[in-house]
Amino acid sequence: MLDWYEPTQRDWTEDFPHENGNYNCKCLMCGEMFIGHKRRFTCRVCAEPEGDPEGDNV
Numbered sequence: 001m002l003d004w005y006e007p008t009q010r011d012w013t014e015d016f017p018h019e020n021g022n023y024n025c026k027c028l029m030c031g032e033m034f035i036g037h038k039r040r041f042t043c044r045v046c047a048e049p050e051g052d053p054e055g056d057n058v
């Protein structure tokens with residue numbers, strides 16, 4: 001577990017309990033490192049739509 005780790009805004013904290021949820025990944029959108037499931041390819045900041053509550057048609 002990552003009890004010592006302080007998650008950042010980019011990390012997928014809900015992935016942490018999962019078996020493959022603690023991978024160091026590099027975001028393809030912003031190039032920043034984040035921690036999440038190994039199959040994720042963007043950080044949480046880039047994945048979440050900004051200011052558009054109906055922006056789920058991607």
Ligand SMILES: [Zn+2]
Nearest residue numbers: 027030043046
């Ligand atoms: Zn990003």
